[in-house]
Amino acid sequence: MSEYVLTEVSGGVLRITLNRPEKRNALSLDMYSAIADALERSESDPGIRAVVLGGTGDCFTSGNDLVDFLNDPPRGEDRPAARFLAGISRASKPLIAAVNGPAIGVGTTMLLHCDLVYAGTGARFQLPFVNLGVVPEAGSSVLLPALAGHQRAAELLLLGEPFDAETAHEVGMVNRVLPDEEVAELAMAVARKLAAKPPEALRLAKMLIKRSQTEAVREAMRVEGEHFTERLASAEAREAMQAFLERRQPDFSRSG
Numbered sequence: 001m002s003e004y005v006l007t008e009v010s011g012g013v014l015r016i017t018l019n020r021p022e023k024r025n026a027l028s029l030d031m032y033s034a035i036a037d038a039l040e041r042s043e044s045d046p047g048i049r050a051v052v053l054g055g056t057g058d059c060f061t062s063g064n065d066l067v068d069f070l071n072d073p074p075r076g077e078d079r080p081a082a083r084f085l086a087g088i089s090r091a092s093k094p095l096i097a098a099v100n101g102p103a104i105g106v107g108t109t110m111l112l113h114c115d116l117v118y119a120g121t122g123a124r125f126q127l128p129f130v131n132l133g134v135v136p137e138a139g140s141s142v143l144l145p146a147l148a149g150h151q152r153a154a155e156l157l158l159l160g161e162p163f164d165a166e167t168a169h170e171v172g173m174v175n176r177v178l179p180d181e182e183v184a185e186l187a188m189a190v191a192r193k194l195a196a197k198p199p200e201a202l203r204l205a206k207m208l209i210k211r212s213q214t215e216a217v218r219e220a221m222r223v224e225g226e227h228f229t230e231r232l233a234s235a236e237a238r239e240a241m242q243a244f245l246e247r248r249q250p251d252f253s254r255s256g
Helices: 029-044 066-071 080-090 106-113 140-148 150-159 165-170 180-195 199-232 235-246
Strands: 005-010 013-018 050-054 095-099 102-104 116-120 124-126 176-178
Touching: 005 029, 013 029, 013 180, 029 050, 029 080, 050 180, 066 235, 080 106, 080 199, 095 106, 095 180, 102 106, 106 124, 106 140, 116 165, 116 180, 124 165, 140 150, 140 199, 165 176, 176 180, 199 235
Parallel strands: 013 050, 050 095, 095 116, 102 124, 116 176
Antiparallel strands: 005 013
8 A cells, every 4th residue: 555545545535545635736657656556456346436546636646756667667467557547447436536736648548537526627638648759548549539539638648738627628628617725525425325326226327328338438548558568668659758857848859
């Protein structure tokens, strides 16, 4: 268990909180493992009826810890990031996200697997994969076009520019935008409401809602994972990530 991932069960709701504010809740390998463990616990514990995922008051997550990520890139289904993605994409119980501040990279793509997403007015989203020399992940190459349409998904994934909570709401990624200080409270209230419902009916309803995309998402995650791993070793990705860490503009003039 990571000291940067806090868990609490109350009233049938498992609350998972990313708590690494000094790094803007950047996800390290041990954090991925801790979230994956918590999601596995939610699946096996009949007393847990819903899960709320959130961050600290002013930040959801800035995405991957790049130093950690580059030192130990993801390879294989048993790696922490892969376990997390499998857990969040296959969760049978309702997942509710409470988003404040930055939600970058996987911080945005994980929301596509949540059933309900509430965001503060100050939330900011970004899908910077191409900018970092890699490719979209977490099934986002299938889920985002299905949600927003091809052109809007291309705008968000190919340009990789930040967008606000109202834009996320417009494309269907967010259920509701409200004042930052009300986000966590609403997410928990909705989770408690879901936890009071018939659990098997709730589980089956969620399965049926997701059924048409289940196999497509799993296949997309497999193909994305292959390309993502390959791209991590590319000159483009090395230059892009090194430039990011050095806070300079990358130079792709010699790449194809």
